[in-house]
Amino acid sequence: xxxxxxxxxxxYDTQQLDAVIEEMARHASGLLAGRSPVAVIxxxxxxxxxxxxxxxxxxxxxxxxxxxxxDLSVKRYADDLTLLYxxxxxxxxxxxxxxxxxxxxxxxxDDVLYSGHSLLKVVDYLAQKGxxxxxxxxxxxxxxxxxxxxxxxxxxxxxxxxxxxxxxNVPPYEPEFxxxxxxxxxxxx
Numbered sequence: 001x002x003x004x005x006x007x008x009x010x011x012y013d014t015q016q017l018d019a020v021i022e023e024m025a026r027h028a029s030g031l032l033a034g035r036s037p038v039a040v041i042x043x044x045x046x047x048x049x050x051x052x053x054x055x056x057x058x059x060x061x062x063x064x065x066x067x068x069x070x071d072l073s074v075k076r077y078a079d080d081l082t083l084l085y086x087x088x089x090x091x092x093x094x095x096x097x098x099x100x101x102x103x104x105x106x107x108x109x110d111d112v113l114y115s116g117h118s119l120l121k122v123v124d125y126l127a128q129k130g131x132x133x134x135x136x137x138x139x140x141x142x143x144x145x146x147x148x149x150x151x152x153x154x155x156x157x158x159x160x161x162x163x164x165x166x167x168x169n170v171p172p173y174e175p176e177f178x179x180x181x182x183x184x185x186x187x188x189x
Contacts, residue, residue, distance in 0.1 A: 109138075
């Protein structure tokens with residue numbers, strides 16, 4: 001995907017974000033302690049590798065049993081210049097159709113919570129699978145949700161003006177793990 005024009009400022013680098021993810025993993029493992037079975041669900045694109053990072057840390061550093069790992073595809077990029085889809089779309093993986101999540105505690109992981117549309121769609125879909133609990137982990141909350149959703153595990157809260165964009169760069173989609181603030185180039189009319 002082509003990157004929009006504008007001025008970018010790195011506001012969190014890899015080392016800083018590694019510490020943020022470690023703290024998120026500590027918090028999430030405490031939140032999930034004593035609950036079984038557990039599934040960690042990454043929202044494609046960048047939520048999936050973040051879910052992998054959190055899961056790996058929860059297991060290796062905090063002694064959690066390896067959870068079920070799934071990914072969901074949701075299309076709506078409210079924090080992108082080009083809103084790809086005016087309506088939030090969740091694409092069900094064919095293998096998830098018959099998936100039984102009754103009694104599971106679910107941890108949904110994504111990169112940026114902005115308007116809340118994508119998260120609400122995911123929670124609605126997963127609630128139909130009969131889990132015991134649904135919890136949410138977000139790397140960044142922009143503090144601008146329009147819907148009654150929140151993150152139970154939060155890395156950073158960045159109160160950023162609506163015309164500016166929070167760009168989470170997460171490998172393998174970008175070469176370096178960092179967060180940039182994009183101030184859009186003004187278009188001449």
